[in-house]
Amino acid sequence: MARRRDPVRKADEELQREGERQALLIHSAAAIALYRNWDWRKTRILNLLDLTETVWNECAKDISHSMIEMCETETGIEIQCGDGKTWKELHYLNHKIDPGRMTQEKWIYMRRQQKKWMAPQIVAGILLALHRKCGFGFERCARMYQQIDAIEQEYGKDPQKTAQACLELTGVKIHEKLRRKEV
Numbered sequence: 001m002a003r004r005r006d007p008v009r010k011a012d013e014e015l016q017r018e019g020e021r022q023a024l025l026i027h028s029a030a031a032i033a034l035y036r037n038w039d040w041r042k043t044r045i046l047n048l049l050d051l052t053e054t055v056w057n058e059c060a061k062d063i064s065h066s067m068i069e070m071c072e073t074e075t076g077i078e079i080q081c082g083d084g085k086t087w088k089e090l091h092y093l094n095h096k097i098d099p100g101r102m103t104q105e106k107w108i109y110m111r112r113q114q115k116k117w118m119a120p121q122i123v124a125g126i127l128l129a130l131h132r133k134c135g136f137g138f139e140r141c142a143r144m145y146q147q148i149d150a151i152e153q154e155y156g157k158d159p160q161k162t163a164q165a166c167l168e169l170t171g172v173k174i175h176e177k178l179r180r181k182e183v
Helices: 007-038 042-060 067-075 104-117 120-132 138-154 159-170 174-182
Strands: none
Touching: 007 042, 007 104, 007 159, 007 174, 042 067, 042 120, 067 120, 067 138, 120 138, 138 174, 159 174
8 A cells, every 4th residue: 555645744845846946937037137137147146146045044044034024124125926915914924933833734734825935035035135235226126026027927937948048148057056055
């Protein structure tokens, strides 16, 4: 008889995969936007991706605030999910979560809901890095946000197509960049 997979682990793995998929798409789109519109080249783009990871880790230390909340507070950019909700309406993006106090069903539900917010969080990380580390203000962050979205649309929100275009245009191979520190 086949062993049934742990549903909590499955939900966590699905969230991880969605994060990887969205990171590939959004980082590729951001690299293309910086190349096309800001005249950034490979080394500077790679440095930004490193800074984005640094910002992500800095924000992860304060789990009482979401990356999206920090982005809005610091840059003035409100990032919404596709359903029009903001981070203010969602408990699982705003508070310290104690997994020991959640039922299995609630944990799985929370993880499935968080999948919808992976893309906004990744965009927020890029905008925070541009703001904190590169001096981008509201207007430049807003333009970058629009450019990322436009490039995602241009490539049909396909992570592989966008990553390939990124490689061909900028010389940046996002897959390797995302896994470089894991090796």
